Amino acid sequence: MASIWEYANPVKFMRLTDRVLPVVALGAAVCMVAGLIWGFFLTPDDFRQGSTVKIIYLHVPAALIAINAWFVMLVASLVWFIRRHHVSALVAKAAAPVGAVMTLIALITGAIWGEPMWGTWWVWDPRLTSFLILFLFYLGYIALWEAIESPDTAADLTAVLCLVGSVFAVLSRYAVNFWNQGLHQGASVLRAGAVTGSDTEEKVSNVFAVPLFVCIAGFVLLFLALVLLRTRTEIRKRRTAALIARERLV
Amino acid sequence: MKALLLRDLKLAFRSGGGFGLGLAFFLIVAVLVPFGVGPENDLLAKIAAGVLWLGALLACLLSLDRIFALDWEDGSLDLLATSPLPLEAVCGVKALAHWLTTGLPLTLAAPVLGLLLSLPETGYVWLVTSLALGTPALSVIGCFGAALTVGIKRGGLLLSLLVLPLYVPTLIFGAEVARRGTEGLAVSGPLALLAGISLAVIAVLPFVSALVLRINLR
Numbered sequence: 001m002a003s004i005w006e007y008a009n010p011v012k013f014m015r016l017t018d019r020v021l022p023v024v025a026l027g028a029a030v031c032m033v034a035g036l037i038w039g040f041f042l043t044p045d046d047f048r049q050g051s052t053v054k055i056i057y058l059h060v061p062a063a064l065i066a067i068n069a070w071f072v073m074l075v076a077s078l079v080w081f082i083r084r085h086h087v088s089a090l091v092a093k094a095a096a097p098v099g100a101v102m103t104l105i106a107l108i109t110g111a112i113w114g115e116p117m118w119g120t121w122w123v124w125d126p127r128l129t130s131f132l133i134l135f136l137f138y139l140g141y142i143a144l145w146e147a148i149e150s151p152d153t154a155a156d157l158t159a160v161l162c163l164v165g166s167v168f169a170v171l172s173r174y175a176v177n178f179w180n181q182g183l184h185q186g187a188s189v190l191r192a193g194a195v196t197g198s199d200t201e202e203k204v205s206n207v208f209a210v211p212l213f214v215c216i217a218g219f220v221l222l223f224l225a226l227v228l229l230r231t232r233t234e235i236r237k238r239r240t241a242a243l244i245a246r247e248r249l250v
Numbered sequence: 251m252k253a254l255l256l257r258d259l260k261l262a263f264r265s266g267g268g269f270g271l272g273l274a275f276f277l278i279v280a281v282l283v284p285f286g287v288g289p290e291n292d293l294l295a296k297i298a299a300g301v302l303w304l305g306a307l308l309a310c311l312l313s314l315d316r317i318f319a320l321d322w323e324d325g326s327l328d329l330l331a332t333s334p335l336p337l338e339a340v341c342g343v344k345a346l347a348h349w350l351t352t353g354l355p356l357t358l359a360a361p362v363l364g365l366l367l368s369l370p371e372t373g374y375v376w377l378v379t380s381l382a383l384g385t386p387a388l389s390v391i392g393c394f395g396a397a398l399t400v401g402i403k404r405g406g407l408l409l410s411l412l413v414l415p416l417y418v419p420t421l422i423f424g425a426e427v428a429r430r431g432t433e434g435l436a437v438s439g440p441l442a443l444l445a446g447i448s449l450a451v452i453a454v455l456p457f458v459s460a461l462v463l464r465i466n467l468r
Contacts, residue, residue, distance in 0.1 A: 136415040143411055147402045156465045157398055161412065164394065164458060168416045171447070175419040178440070179426060 008085035010235050017228045025225040031218030038211040046208075055113045057212060061219035063106035066134065069099025069223065073141070074166050077159035086238075087231065089155035092162065093145055094230030098223055100138035107131055126176045127184040133172050137165050151238070251335060251343055258347035261320075272309040272352045273359055279305035280363040291368045298367035299377055299428035305363075306356045306381055307388060307421055313352050314392040315409050317344050318400040318463070327400075331467050337460040345386075345393040345456065353385030369432065376431020380444060384424035387448040390455045391416050397459040401466045420447055 007013045039057035046053035076092035079085060110128065111121045122128065144161055148154035262269045283301050284294060321327040330340050360381055361374050369377065395413035399405035423444040430437045 133415055133418055136411075140408075140412040140415060143408055144398065147399070147405065147408050153401070153465060153468065157462060160458060160462055160465075161398060164455075165416070168419065171419040172415070172422075175422040175443075178443070179422045 005083070005085070008083070008087050010087055010238075013087050014232065014235060017232055021225060021228050021232070024221050024228065028218055028221035028225050031214055031221055033218075035211050035214030035216075035218050039208075039215060043207055043211060049117060052113060052116050053208070055109050056208065057215045059106060059109040059113060060212060061216045062102045062109065063131070064216060065219050065223045066099055066103040066106050066131070069095050069102060070134065070137075070162075070166070070169070072227070073099070073162050077162040080155055080159050081163075086155075087235070089159065090231050090234040090238075091227060092159065093155075094227050094234060095223075096138055096142050096145070098226045098230070100135060100142060102219075102223070103131060103135045103138060107135065124180055125184045126173075126180060129176045129180070130169075130173045133176070134169060137169055141165065251339060254330070254335070254340065254343050255347055258344060259350060262316075262347065262351040269351050269355075272312050273355050275312055276305050276309040276356055276359060277363065279308065280366050283367065295368045295370050295432075298364055298369040299373055299432050300425045301367060302360050302363055302369075302377060303381070303384075303421060303425040303428060306353075306360065306385065307417055309356055310352050310385065310388045310392060311410055311413065313348065314396050314413065315399070315406045317348055317393055317396040319396070319405075322400045327463070328467065331463070337463055338456050341393055341397065341456040341459040341463065342452075345390045345452075345459075348393065349386050349389040353381075353389050357381040357385055372434050373428060373432030376437055377428045380424045380427035380431070380441070383427075383441070383444050383448055384420050387420045387444075387451050388417060390448075390451045391420070394455045394459045394462065397462040397466070400463070420444070423447065 007016055036057055040054050043054070045051050072095045073092045076088045076095065079088040080092065107128070110131075114123070115121050141158060141161055144158050145154055148157060280302065283297075287293060287297070318327060321330065331337055357378060360377055364374060364377055392413055395409050395416070398412060399409045402408060423440045426440040427437050427444055430440065
């Protein structure tokens with residue numbers, strides 16, 4: 001009987017990811033190269049934004065991963081809490097730095113995009129502000145992992161921090177909305193009714209949207225590949241530590 | 251419970267306990283701000299409420315690592331954990347003691363410092379109200395942060411890194427109440443949200459802190 005929990009066994013996880021990782025990594029490379037080349041060189045310039053619109057191919061996928069990486073950590077922390085699978089805790093640990101870097105990429109590309117469009121590198125817009133706060137949450141989470149020596153205690157404490165942090169992150173998002181209205185446009189890639197509705201101009205045109213989806217697929221695969229790779233490294237680190245401890249005992 | 255509260259209060263008030271440190275820090279922040287931004291009364295009046303909220307928050311942060319660290323070092327935390335008093339209550343009492351020794355004095359001192367920063371007359375009531383409602387949340391959230399980092403040597407910096415993002419909603423709503431009050435706008439919206447945050451964290455976070463302490467004491 002195949003169950004997803006089988007892969008909570010590190011040996012099985014390693015065996016599976018050994019086969020899956022190259023495929024995912026290759027897929028990420030293909031999608032990203034194709035999507036970025038398509039997006040950067042084969043799409044027309046926007047009639048108002050000129051060529052700066054093309055930063056969307058980095059900005060949107062990175063922002064998407066930045067948020068979803070936290071969800072991955074949240075789910076992995078819950079699984080660790082409920083079922084005590086070590087692989088799950090390690091996935092949460094592995095996802096954090098990737099998410100933090102994606103948040104940083106989204107912030108930096110956003111600033112580069114904002115400078116010609118809004119005339120400023122930074123505004124205290126709700127979306128920008130909550131991303132900055134999300135970045136701080138990532139930093140705290142990573143720092144807590146690094147600071148605690150005992151691996152199980154570290155996994156438990158960071159899991160609690162992730163759960164409490166999620167509540168506060170959502171709370172901050174709404175608090176920030178309350179605090180200031182922004183310049184950033186709303187979600188417009190997949191707006192319902194936009195295709196046939198009267199606000200077609202409000203939606204990202206298909207010419208831009210299709211390469212964007214390829215880029216998003218590439219970023220998702222890249223995220224998966226990095227998390228799997230980092231989790232494998234963590235598992236190997238644990239094994240080495242166990243081996244060293246055994247050597248000392250003998 | 252009462253004995254624990256009195257013990258914590260005594261420890262804080264007597265020498266080396268750090269009571270007054272937060273207040274002094276708060277005073278210094280309020281004195282330094284005009285040096286940083288210039289002495290124009292109009293500008294100061296505009297930013298006074300926000301600066302005082304920020305100062306109170308940082309002053310609160312200063313004494314957080316004392317909540318559990320000393321008890322952890324001399325082993326009294328183990329005694330507390332094995333005592334008949336549930337650990338959740340210990341966390342609640344500790345947070346209460348922290349609030350009584352920092353949050354409450356800060357709230358009471360805020361109007362005086364508001365005078366220094368030429369806070370407009372309309373602002374005083376709302377500044378004090380928002381601090382009185384918001385500082386308990388700061389203490390309880392800080393207590394959670396202190397419980398998380400109790401086992402870490404020199405965890406003070408890490409504690410601030412963990413706790414400051416958690417303070418964001420409280421700060422936003424608290425400063426918003428004070429700002430709107432100062433400008434004579436309606437405050438009931440942010441005031442209700444601020445009170446909601448305080449009540450929610452007081453109800454929930456002591457349990458989480460106790461859970462975290464149990465993990466650390468394992």
